[in-house]
Structure formats: structure tokens, C-alpha cells
Amino acid sequence: TSLDLLARLPMDSIHSYEALVPTNPIFYKACTSGVAYTLGDFVSQIYQGRNLKSVDLARSARSGAAGFVGHGPLCHFWMVWMEAHLDFDGAWYGTGFKVFADQTVWSLYLNAMYSFLIGSFALRNPRDVWEDVKATSWPALRSSWRFWPFVHTISFSHLVPLDLKLLWVDAMEIVWVTILSKVANDDKVAKLDED
Template identity: 35%
Template sequence: MDRLIDRTINAMIVLAAGSYAITKLLTIDHDYWHGWTFYEILRYAPQHNWSAYGEALKTNPVLAKMMISGVVYSVGDWIAQCFEGKPLFEFDRARMFRSGLVGFTLHGSLSHYYYQFCEELFPFQDWWVVPAKVAFDQTAWAAVWNSIYYTALGFLRLESPANIFSELKATFWPMLTAGWKLWPFAHLITYGVIPVEQRLLWVDCVELIWVTILSTYSNEKSEARISETPAEAGSSSLLKGPPEE
């Protein structure tokens, strides 16, 4: 019964969020619909949504990027859970919320300032600037962000600082090198083609793949540690033997 209730709640969340997103995208021109055909609505929706996004970047760029990252990190974690074998509507809501919260509060805002900082750090137009930005991104920034992500998720799971540090220590190098299989190629476009204000949107599209990897890896480590704890406790009690009376 509890499983059915959980599945129903999850289905309602997905349906409500999906319906809201589609409605917002399709009704971008609702003030001008008089006399429009359905084809015209569909035809102009992408262009005008893009214009609205550009306007949001001018009026409140940090909030716009925070919202995009929050959505991407939530969806990315949902995809990760599906890849782990969970049915479509049996995902862990708390886990998805934690990932989305980290994306919203930290990734969007920090990335906004990071890309501006990166432009100031490499204010040149030479051929080597793009490779230099990619190298800096995949060493300094990747190390910082992966550490922030794992630490924030650990605190949201109410884990102890010792456990968080242990997980971070175990995953830091594998995740950094795993990123080198994906991000250098994506960032050739990020830094070579995409304007600075639009970069986070492109990066967040690629993030759907990366967050799936990050979230899966983080939760695998956490679950493995939780499962090992009772086993260690059991083995230690066997070694100690029965209590003396």
C-alpha cells in the first residue's frame, strides 16, 4: 500500500511539473493569440521563449541560471535513479530534492560568477585561450565543484563530517578523471562558440548526462557505506564474543 501511495505521489509530481513546463513554453505568446492558428503558436513558441530567456538573463541573470540548474539537477537525479533500475515513478523524492536544491542554490549562482571570472582570467583572443580555459575548467573548477557537490549532498543527508570527508576522499580523483572523458569535448564548444551569458544553458544540457553520473556515483558510495556499517558491527561483536556475566 505504501509503495502504491509513493508511486502515485511521484506520478502526480512528474505530471504536474511536466504539465506546468509545457504550458509555460506553449503559452509564451498567449497575449497575442487572437486569430492565431495552432501551427502559428507552435511556430513562434521556440523563438519567443528564447527571447524571453535572453530578457531574463538581462534583468536577473543569477536567478535565471539558478532555476535552470535546479531543474537540470533534479531531472538528472531522476534519470540516474532510472538507470539504477528503479521504475519510472518509484524514485526517491528526497534524493531528487537534495540534488535539485544543490543545483539551484549553488551550481547556478557559482557558475554564473565562475564564467565571468574565467573571462577576466583569460582576456585574450589568441588561439591558445580556448584550450587554456578548458584545462583550467577541468582541473581547478571541476575539483572545486565536485567537492562542493559531494559535501553539500552529504550535509543534506545529515551525514557526519568524517563520513563526508571519507566519501569525498574516495571519489575525488575517480570523478575528476571521469569528467575528462566528457567535458573537454563539450567545453571546446562552451569556450569556443557559446557567448559567456549563454554558456550555462549549454553546460546544463550536457549536465543532464554528467549529473546522472555524479548522482549515481555519490549515492552508490553512500549506500555502500551504510550497508558496510551493520556488517562491520556484526563482525566486531562476533570477535568480542558473548558478554561476560
């Protein structure tokens, strides 16, 4: 029946994704992050008061491109590295080490990379892009500490299989990119208001 089909759809989709990822992990994870970043920016714009007619689709596309080029491929390698070096043979405390590593050096890097890519894709002056990276790094990191540690307690545990970790993270990423996009773009709105 249609109801049975609808009920099976989410799990069938996850199983299909899980079967595809090992065939080309970087590409599929890049696509997953690209979609998540696009949706996150789109939701951020709606949250900031835009309607469907006034949404800046180019901005959402730049955010999606940043997810595709930066987040997906790099997080694939990061998660594989953490599983190899910070898992401690499945010890319970391995999750804590992964969360700590992710929320210090990696988070700072990813947030800076996001601001850099967004500015670069908008063809902004490199000095202005660098100023944006510096201006958004600390606020984005502070916001990150309020959101990701709980999420990553699940992400980096053995509850989520390695090939599905980025899918889980990207589902949460839609919420996070909404926050990050707001932080990255609020600064520009404030500057425009000052002028």
C-alpha cells in the first residue's frame, strides 16, 4: 500500500545511501554536504526574515558549493583519521577525545574555511575575505561549542556506522549552517546598517 511505501521510504533511502557511499565516498559525501549547506543557508535566510521571492539564491549556492568543495571531502578524511587514531580500540572514552579534537582545532579550521570559501566564491577582495575569517572565527567557535558537543557524542560513538556518520552530521549540519550563516552574514548586515 501507499502507506507501507511511505513508511519504508526513509530506511530504504538510508540503506541505498549506505550502499552507494563505499563506491565513491568522497563524491557522495561532497554531494551530501553540498545539499546540507544549501538547505542550511536557505533556512537561515528565511529565519532572517526573507520570503521565498527575496531569498538570495546565489548566496545559498555559494554555501552549497562550500559544503561540496570543503566540508564533505575534508570531513571524510577527518572522520577516517579520527577512527584510526582516536578510537582507542572502541573504548568508551574515545568518543570524548574525538569530540574534543573536533571542537578545537577542526572546528576552528572548518569555520574559517567556510568563511573563506563563501567570500572567495562571491569574488570578494582577498583582504576583505581575510577580515571576515578573522571576524567570524571566534563567534562561530563559541556557537559551535553550544551545539556540536552533544551532537558529536552520537556522531563519534559506535551508534552510527562510519559510512553514515557524515550523513548524520549533515542532517545536523542543516541546523548548524543556519546558525553559521546567520553569524557570517549578521556581521555584513551590521556593517551595512552602520554605513
